[in-house]
Amino acid sequence: MDSVIEDIRVRKILDSRGNPTLEVDVITWNGFGRAAAPSGASTGSREVVAFPKGGVDGIIEEVEDIISAELIGMDAEDLQEIDLVLKEIDGTENLSAIGGNTTVAVSMAVAKAAAASYNLPLYRFLGGNMPSQIPFPLGNMINGGAHAGKNAPDIQEFLVLPVGASNITEAVFTNVAVHRRIREKIAEKDSLFTGGKGDEGGWAPNLTNQEALEIQATSCEEVSQETGVLVKPCLDMAASEFWDADQEKYIYAKEGVHRDTGEQVDYVSEIIDTYGMFFVEDPIREGDFQGFADLTQKSGKKCIICGDDLFVTNADILSEGIQKGAGNAIIIKPNQIGTLSDTYETVNLARTNKYVPVVSHRSGETPDETIAHLAVAWSSPIIKTGAVGGERIAKLNELIRIEEEMSNPQMADLSDRGI
Numbered sequence: 001m002d003s004v005i006e007d008i009r010v011r012k013i014l015d016s017r018g019n020p021t022l023e024v025d026v027i028t029w030n031g032f033g034r035a036a037a038p039s040g041a042s043t044g045s046r047e048v049v050a051f052p053k054g055g056v057d058g059i060i061e062e063v064e065d066i067i068s069a070e071l072i073g074m075d076a077e078d079l080q081e082i083d084l085v086l087k088e089i090d091g092t093e094n095l096s097a098i099g100g101n102t103t104v105a106v107s108m109a110v111a112k113a114a115a116a117s118y119n120l121p122l123y124r125f126l127g128g129n130m131p132s133q134i135p136f137p138l139g140n141m142i143n144g145g146a147h148a149g150k151n152a153p154d155i156q157e158f159l160v161l162p163v164g165a166s167n168i169t170e171a172v173f174t175n176v177a178v179h180r181r182i183r184e185k186i187a188e189k190d191s192l193f194t195g196g197k198g199d200e201g202g203w204a205p206n207l208t209n210q211e212a213l214e215i216q217a218t219s220c221e222e223v224s225q226e227t228g229v230l231v232k233p234c235l236d237m238a239a240s241e242f243w244d245a246d247q248e249k250y251i252y253a254k255e256g257v258h259r260d261t262g263e264q265v266d267y268v269s270e271i272i273d274t275y276g277m278f279f280v281e282d283p284i285r286e287g288d289f290q291g292f293a294d295l296t297q298k299s300g301k302k303c304i305i306c307g308d309d310l311f312v313t314n315a316d317i318l319s320e321g322i323q324k325g326a327g328n329a330i331i332i333k334p335n336q337i338g339t340l341s342d343t344y345e346t347v348n349l350a351r352t353n354k355y356v357p358v359v360s361h362r363s364g365e366t367p368d369e370t371i372a373h374l375a376v377a378w379s380s381p382i383i384k385t386g387a388v389g390g391e392r393i394a395k396l397n398e399l400i401r402i403e404e405e406m407s408n409p410q411m412a413d414l415s416d417r418g419i
Contacts, residue, residue, distance in 0.1 A: 033112030048100030127377030139387030143198025164230030
């Protein structure tokens with residue numbers, strides 16, 4: 001059989017922060033798949049464990065032997081069965097024995113090897129002949145919080161979405177135009193700015209949240225007018241990062257402001273109204289379904305309210321959020337849950353309940369392009385994968401190639417979001 005697994009190889013490689021991560025090769029009789037696991041900086045407490053104690057070095061040889069012994073001879077096409085075997089090998093609920101980064105790298109490499117065995121691109125193998133939509137790229141413009149230095153804004157990511165783009169090439173280059181315009185405006189505001197960047201390629205300036213919001217908004221307006229492509233501002237607040245459980249307040253250190261949950265809901269709602277935000281991720285701390293629900297009720301018809309740390313790509317947690325009306329979108333990161341099968345279960349639950357699935361990179365990335373294929377295969381209308389940086393553009397350039405392959409490609413439908 002063309003897709004029977006003949007060999008598995010595991011190696012230590014660099015991620016974009018210079019930290020070690022795993023890359024996995026899966027070889028079948030007629031195919032080859034390679035995938036690498038990313039790592040996060042702002043992580044949800046209920047994510048699976050990335051690596052066990054000892055990290056990559058402590059497990060790499062042992063894992064290669066154990067996984068090879070179990071998977072060689074299996075059919076790479078049986079993705080769900082292989083994912084079950086990976087979880088059985090680990091034997092823990094949070095994948096702490098061999099690590100979620102290990103299982104997800106194997107899971108993705110198996111899928112790519114299966115696709116190659118049938119001479120299909122991954123998005124076709126997983127999505128069939130139906131996928132024809134390309135996701136809009138959510139680009140990172142300004143970094144703050146855990147992704148930048150101590151003088152940067154408290155809010156972790158100031159993002160943009162080129163909702164008026166007619167194709168992926170126009171979309172990614174529009175994002176780059178905004179990225180450049182923002183740098184110019186930061187330099188005008190701060191003559192000492194040297195062009196430093198955060199983990200995800202956004203500028204890391206010495207700005208207050210308010211100054212960053214103003215620069216973001218005006219840059220979107222100017223580039224929209226110049227290019228004719230409507231660009232909307234977006235945010236990832238990563239609110240869990242500045243929540244103080246003892247004080248039960250959101251601590252905005254840069255501003256010297258403390259906000260309780262009600263004040264945080266009002267503050268985010270005001271930002272959405274003032275700047276016309278299209279998408280806001282993690283505006284409320286993880287675990288606070290009620291706070292998310294309050295904001296969703298207040299602003300969810302005007303703006304996508306998205307959970308990342310809140311849901312951690314976990315179908316059970318998402319189900320709880322759906323019941324409580326918390327948010328209307330979910331970030332999808334395969335290594336938060338550990339396998340492609342479990343990731344797809346969450347995507348399917350989200351779509352069934354009209355939550356927008358947003359396939360996403362992580363702050364510590366590799367040039368692995370798998371998520372571009374997942375976003376297309378699973379009809380994710382938005383992909384979050386930065387705007388610049390080699391590990392980010394690897395995904396964006398892959399989307400350009402995918403669009404070129406399609407017979408009748410179209411940008412995703414965002415009409416239910418007012419576009």
